[in-house]
Amino acid sequence: xxxxxxxxxxxxxxxxxxxxxxxxxxxxxxxxxxxxxxxxxxxxxxxxxxxxxxxxxxxxxxxxxxxxxxxxxxxxxxxxxxxxxxxxxxxxxxxxxxxxxxxxxxxxxxxxxxxxxxxxxxxxxxxxxxxxxxxxxxxxxxxxxxxxxxxxxxxxxxxxxxxxxxxxxxxxxxxxxxxxxxxxxxxxxxxxxxxxxxxxxxxxxxxxxxxxxxxxxxxxxxxxxxxxxxxxxxxxxxxxxxxxxxxxxxxxxxxxxxxxxxxxxxxxxxxxxxxxxxx
Numbered sequence: 001x002x003x004x005x006x007x008x009x010x011x012x013x014x015x016x017x018x019x020x021x022x023x024x025x026x027x028x029x030x031x032x033x034x035x036x037x038x039x040x041x042x043x044x045x046x047x048x049x050x051x052x053x054x055x056x057x058x059x060x061x062x063x064x065x066x067x068x069x070x071x072x073x074x075x076x077x078x079x080x081x082x083x084x085x086x087x088x089x090x091x092x093x094x095x096x097x098x099x100x101x102x103x104x105x106x107x108x109x110x111x112x113x114x115x116x117x118x119x120x121x122x123x124x125x126x127x128x129x130x131x132x133x134x135x136x137x138x139x140x141x142x143x144x145x146x147x148x149x150x151x152x153x154x155x156x157x158x159x160x161x162x163x164x165x166x167x168x169x170x171x172x173x174x175x176x177x178x179x180x181x182x183x184x185x186x187x188x189x190x191x192x193x194x195x196x197x198x199x200x201x202x203x204x205x206x207x208x209x210x211x212x213x214x215x216x217x218x219x220x221x222x223x224x225x226x227x228x229x230x231x232x233x234x235x236x237x238x239x240x241x242x243x244x245x246x247x248x249x250x251x252x253x254x255x256x257x258x259x260x261x262x263x264x265x266x267x268x269x270x271x272x273x274x275x276x277x278x279x
Contacts, residue, residue, distance in 0.1 A: 007058050013116075094120050
């Protein structure tokens with residue numbers, strides 16, 4: 001099988017991992033604190049690791065990692081319904097990985113996919129257990145669909161954070177500069193924290209986070225990447241500052257200002273990297 005075909009198959013796997021990450025995080029956030037939500041978040045982090053391995057492999061083969069999110073399974077008022085959807089997500093992944101292991105003849109690729117497959121099979125077993133556990137507990141989704149100004153501000157923040165997570169990760173895979181790669185990965189992890197904080201704040205207010213992203217910059221030169229990142233960080237810093245001045249809730253104000261300060265730090269980091277790149 002040629003490299004182009006392998007990249008195509010691995011990108012199918014990436015799209016499935018992407019969907020699983022967002023689906024599992026959505027469920028974990030909605031469940032609040034507790035053993036089950038912590039375990040689901042841990043599984044989402046494992047799916048992130050899979051995505052990272054697959055993306056790095058695709059770049060090694062001369063391809064570009066897909067940013068498309070695969071199909072998510074949502075819906076249901078009972079937590080047991082969510083867990084049943086997560087089982088289906090894992091079953092899809094297991095089937096696809098088995099097909100790709102059979103189709104790809106490269107031993108190194110097979111080894112990677114078998115490693116990921118073992119996690120997916122373990123996840124499926126965990127979700128089967130969670131279905132039984134959540135049925136016994138009778139856990140139900142009590143969130144509403146508030147459309148107030150605070151919820152909209154928080155959902156705007158989530159859209160930004162999700163967008164730059166994808167943007168910085170893609171750039172970290174494509175940039176040949178080792179320092180830039182590391183910083184882009186570090187800042188994407190920080191943006192993931194922001195997304196989690198904002199989602200939990202929305203759920204705490206009795207509503208549902210809208211985890212969707214805007215257009216992602218796809219520059220291929222490191223300097224162009226950094227210019228785009230600096231631009232978006234400056235814009236969002238100003239927006240978080242304005243939002244913090246408007247909200248009355250002290251806890252939310254503190255959170256928005258904390259995220260704003262992180263974005264200022266990102267701008268400074270990217271500006272230093274750009275100076276080095278241009279010199």
